[in-house]
Amino acid sequence: MQDLDLAGLGASSLDLVAERVDGSRQAIRVVMARPTRGAAHLTKLLVTQIEKIDPGFGIDAISVAAPLVAPLRPEAVGTLVHREPDTRSLASLVDTISNRLGAERLFRMAPVESDVPERSWRAIPPLAPPTNVTWPADLPRPMRMLAPELVDTMALMPDEPPAFFIWRRDRYRTARVDGPERIHGEWWRSDREVEAVRDYFRIEDEGGRRFWLFRSGISNESRWFLHGLVG
């Protein structure tokens, strides 16, 4: 820690290597959301992982190394939320959770400029600086998005919403509708999207539940999917 302090560096990740008496080595790695050299915080992160090490017949030596370091000057700590005094503790929380669940499972969503719902966001690290893209206010999207699930339904062409649909074996009768919202495939991504088109409808059923359905294609062979739950 003193070395880091003198060099003006913080550790972005720490490797703890245990050398067992039988000559094998076991390692754990913790990754930090932002560089740090706080001994208490780093100790806590390592302690939560220490149980992953199987001591066997005993451990001869433990070494700790910081393979990834980054400059850590006073201002580098407080950039997440301006004038927030507890940035450091948020970073500690992020470190604790992501090191327990796995780094790839803890992320924030950032908007992407695409009308295709699946492509309208991307995962960014929890403490990444904000992007300057925002979702357009005139494109309301459901609270929960699902992977599109095929539903059974009956609807008139070309632009009519379904009168009812069957999703996960339950039947829902349409009471109110908004739509269609037409979304074309992004033909520059793949040849299959050249012709692709979806017509989205927000549908409220008789029980007041709201769904986000789309019809794929505008031919008579088009199929219907449920893509999200609204509000």
Place this chain on the structure above:
Amino acid sequence: MYAELQVSTHFSFLRGASGADELFAAAAVLGLPALGICDRNSLAGVVRAHEASKATGVLLVLGCRLDLADAPSMLVYPIDRAAYGRLCRLLTIGKARAGKGACHLAWEDLAAWSDGLIAILLPDTPNDGLAEQLTRFRKQFGNRAYLALTFRRRPNDAVRLKELSRMAAAAAIPTVATGDVLYHSPERRMLQQVMTCIRERCTIDQAGYRLERTADRHLKGADEIAHLIRRYPDAIHRSMEIVERCRFSLDELKYQYPSEVLIPGLTLQEALEKSTWEAAPARYPDGVPPKVATSLRHEFKLIDELGYSSSCSEATRGLARSGARRSVDPAAPPRVLTVAMPAPALRAAALAPFKGKAADAAVLPGLPSLASLRAAPGASAGVSPTDG
């Protein structure tokens, strides 16, 4: 019946993705009776549209989309020749002000030249600001004001159209259905998006929201529009009302010499005849030969019948000038320019106004000329209308 009144051709540079020929051909196939061509701040596309209209039999409603600095964009359609002139003037003002390739116009400019223009306001979102705009709009354009209802296939379209139609009713402005067409057929969307990238100087991957936010911009038939805007059948029928009201056609345009009064109290024809007869004795000091006099009378009759007296005004003015000079310098050779320009030559000059010189037209091969006049002494010297 539905006429599509909001169509951009590729003269809306890097926005419209189809030519007038394609659009009119598609309209004919779809059974649309008329297309309203309105490129952005420009009438440049109307000649092609006029030709395409003639070729397909689909009526052209000639107009223009005006993007105003301080008001919503509008489509304007001149109802007659005079209003067309005013629209041209308005565009000239905007383009002169903004410099090359741009056009800067504000509401005040449009208001000053708005006589005889039917205007369709293109609303963005219904809000309080729009209500104020509508009141001002209605006051300026009276019964020539309309509000566009466009189904965009976007979320909340139904609510938006309902609110717009309520606000229009409150402002006593009738609504009219439009399609905001950028290309004649759905598969042109890709080209249109590539053109958008060129305009925005980005790649298609970077384009994002710079691509058209409403992607459904091809020409649609009356059935599809009737289905999309089914709650507002009046708005659909009103498109035909506007077609009926806009009677102006490019056929009405011909080259027009400025009409001016050369001699107070006389029409141009009378002034022409008077000046010629006054100048003739100077040309023929021994008296105008009967043969020449007959020819002159024949010419005057022809000029009168064909209505070319105004196009002779240039020549007549030259005549007047030469008369004036003669009064200063009696020795100067007299000129009888009008006499020297045979009627067929005049006709050629009128038909090819940009050829400029009647002299060029006079020597065009194959044009019959009045031999008697050309044979008259000194007359051929006067073929050049320049004043020496």
